[in-house]
Structure formats: C-alpha cells, structure tokens
Amino acid sequence: MHAKPVNLTEALATFDDVYSPRVVARMNDYDVRIAHAAGDHMWHVHEDTDEFFLVLDGRFEIALRAADGTETTVVLHRGDTFVVPKGTEHKPSAPEGASILMFEPTGTLSTGDRHEGEIPDHIDSTTGHGLTAG
Amino acid sequence: MHAKPVNLTEALATFDDVYSPRVVARMNDYDVRIAHAAGDHMWHVHEDTDEFFLVLDGRFEIALRAADGTETTVVLHRGDTFVVPKGTEHKPSAPEGASILMFEPTGTLSTGDRHEGEIPDHIDSTTGHGLTAG
Numbered sequence: 001m002h003a004k005p006v007n008l009t010e011a012l013a014t015f016d017d018v019y020s021p022r023v024v025a026r027m028n029d030y031d032v033r034i035a036h037a038a039g040d041h042m043w044h045v046h047e048d049t050d051e052f053f054l055v056l057d058g059r060f061e062i063a064l065r066a067a068d069g070t071e072t073t074v075v076l077h078r079g080d081t082f083v084v085p086k087g088t089e090h091k092p093s094a095p096e097g098a099s100i101l102m103f104e105p106t107g108t109l110s111t112g113d114r115h116e117g118e119i120p121d122h123i124d125s126t127t128g129h130g131l132t133a134g
Numbered sequence: 135m136h137a138k139p140v141n142l143t144e145a146l147a148t149f150d151d152v153y154s155p156r157v158v159a160r161m162n163d164y165d166v167r168i169a170h171a172a173g174d175h176m177w178h179v180h181e182d183t184d185e186f187f188l189v190l191d192g193r194f195e196i197a198l199r200a201a202d203g204t205e206t207t208v209v210l211h212r213g214d215t216f217v218v219p220k221g222t223e224h225k226p227s228a229p230e231g232a233s234i235l236m237f238e239p240t241g242t243l244s245t246g247d248r249h250e251g252e253i254p255d256h257i258d259s260t261t262g263h264g265l266t267a268g
Contacts, residue, residue, distance in 0.1 A: 005208060005216045008188070027184035027217045027237060030164070050161035054142070054235075080139045083161045101188075103161060103237055 008034060008056060011131055012099050020124035021102065021110055022131050033102045033128050037094035041123060044090070044112030051084045051104050058098030065089040089116075142168060142190060145265055146233050154258035155236065155244055156265050167236045167262045171228035175257060178224070178246030185218045185238050192232030199223040223250075 006024045011034055015022060019041055021033040037060055053062070055076045062084060063073045076082055084090045111125040119125050140158045145168055149156060153175055155167040171194055187196070189210045196218060197207045210216055218224045245259040253259050 003217060005210055005214045007211075008213045008215060010213075025186060025215050025217050027186040028220075028239070030237070032186060032215060032237070052159060052161040052166060074139060076139055077141075079142045079144075081142060081159050081166065082139045083137060083159050086162075103164070103166070105162070 006131070008101065012036065012056070014131060017124065018122055019110070020126060021128045023128040024101075024131060026106065029106050030103055031106045031108070031128055033104070035100055035102070037092060037098045037100055039093065039095070039122060041092040042111065042115050042117065042119065044115035045087060046084075046104070046108060047087055047113045049105050049108055050086050051090075051108070052102060053082045053084070053092075054101040055080045056099040056101055058094060059096060060098040060100055061093045061095070063091040063093070140265070142235065146170065146190070148265060151258065152256055153244070154260065155262045157262040158235075158265060160240065163240050165236075165238060165240045165242070165262055167238070169234055169236070171226060171232045171234055173227065173229070173256060175226040176245065176249050176251065176253065178249035179221060180218075180238075180242060181221055181247045183239050183242055184220050185224075185236060185242070187216050187218070187226075188235040188237075189214045190233040190235055192228060193230060194232040194234055195227045195229070197225040197227070 011024050018036050018038045021035040023031045023033050025032040055078050057078055060076045061073050063071055065071050107127050145158050152170050152172045155169040157165045157167050159166040189212050191212055194210045195207050197205055199205050241261050
C-alpha cells in the first residue's frame with residue numbers, strides 16, 4: 001500500500017562512498033537524498049533549482065560565489081539547514097567528514113548544470129542512486 | 135546575499151505550540167517545516183501532494199486509511215523518514231510527544247484539503263508560520 005519508513009542512520013550505514021548521494025525517499029517530483037561528505041566537492045551550479053541541505057553529522061561547509069565573484073563560506077554543523085539559491089555557484093566541502101540530507105528535484109545532477117574543471121575520482125556525478133545499490 | 139543557516143534544535147526551542155508548523159526554509163515552491171507534536175492530530179488528506187516526514191525526536195505515528203477503509207499505523211522514531219502519498223487519508227499522533235520536520239509545497243494546509251470532524255483547539259490549521267512569529 002505504501003513505502004516503508006527509512007531510518008537515516010541505518011541508511012547511511014549501508015554505504016561508504018563519499019559524495020555519492022542515495023535517494024531515501026521520493027515525494028512528488030522531488031528526491032530526499034543522503035550522502036557522506038569528505039574533502040572538497042567542486043564548484044558547480046544548478047541553474048534552475050534551489051538546493052536544500054540539512055547536516056546530519058559532522059561539519060559541512062558551503063562556499064558561495066556571488067555574481068560579482070565574491071566568495072563567502074557558510075559553515076554548518078549537525079542540525080543546521082541551509083538553502084543554496086538556484087543559479088548560485090557553490091562548492092561544498094567537509095574537511096573532517098560529514099553526512100548530509102538534501103531536497104532537490106528528481107533528476108538534479110550532483111555536479112550541477114555547469115561545473116569548474118574535471119570531475120575528480122572522489123566525486124560521483126549522479127542524479128542519485130537507490131539505497132540498495134550499495 | 136543569501137539566507138542564514140537555521141539550526142533545527144534552536145528553532146524548535148523558540149516555540150512551544152503543538153501541531154503549529156514553522157517554516158524553517160523555502161526552496162523553489164516548497165517549504166521545510168518543523169513542528170512539535172503531542173496527542174492526536176486529525177484524519178485529513180492532501181489531494182494533490184505527497185507529504186514527507188522526518189522524525190527529529192520522540193515517537194511519531196501516522197495512521198493511514200487505504201481506499202478500502204483498512205487502517206494501518208506506521209510507527210516512526212528519531213531519524214525515520216516516511217512519505218504519505220497524495221490522496222491518502224492519514225492521522226498523525228504522538229502519544230508521548232515528538233518533533234518532526236516536513237517537506238511539502240508552500241501553501242499546503244496542515245489540516246489538508248478535507249478533514250474529519252471539527253478542528254480541535256490543540257491543532258493549528260495553517261500553511262505554516264514564520265519562525266519569529268513565536
């Protein structure tokens with residue numbers, strides 16, 4: 001009749017991959033995704049959608065680049081929420097590791113519509129994997 | 135340039151009202167809302183939207199009524215996520231209290247498009263309040 005509940009802690013324990021989001025729930029045409037974070041993600045931008053972050057554990061930073069090129073960094077800890085507005089270039093990082101939850105439209109690519117430089121090996125360019133994909 | 139981070143624990147501490155959701159973030163045309171829960175909510179339905187729940191603390195139950203009238207109850211604990219599909223009659227409850235996060239389209243009424251019976255005093259029929267509304 002309906003999907004089963006998914007526990008975030010248990011779901012995070014099913015995979016180790018970093019910057020490789022798993023979809024824990026779908027609602028309307030949106031995904032709820034979780035990911036482990038470690039080290040730097042890359043500068044990228046989602047032109048058509050905001051992106052919501054909730055830090056589940058650790059310290060998670062998001063560098064933001066304003067239209068004039070000015071960069072600021074938002075530092076987030078467990079329980080902190082933040083929305084990166086659409087069209088805003090941003091670079092997540094987690095120097096000591098973190099785990100995060102994200103809301104975003106189904107199909108949103110983890111490396112954005114545009115990104116800066118080559119995608120390094122430790123970043124998975126994906127629209128999200130199923131939880132059992134491991 | 136951008137909104138400030140909001141910490142969920144701190145935001146929950148700014149109000150005591152039960153079943154009176156606060157909007158902690160907006161992304162695209164969606165709200166991220168938090169609420170304290172205690173006792174029974176009411177049977178209601180959102181005809182046009184799914185509703186995502188994440189339990190932040192306590193035990194939160196959602197009774198669901200199938201099209202044939204069969205009722206089942208999903209019991210959720212801290213860290214559990216669950217999506218109530220659109221068009222599904224449901225009744226949240228938290229016998230010993232809980233706090234929750236919800237993700238739903240801006241404008242979604244907390245008591246749904248239809249509800250069963252009169253709205254009791256302990257339930258706020260709202261599309262969500264701002265955090266500073268107290």
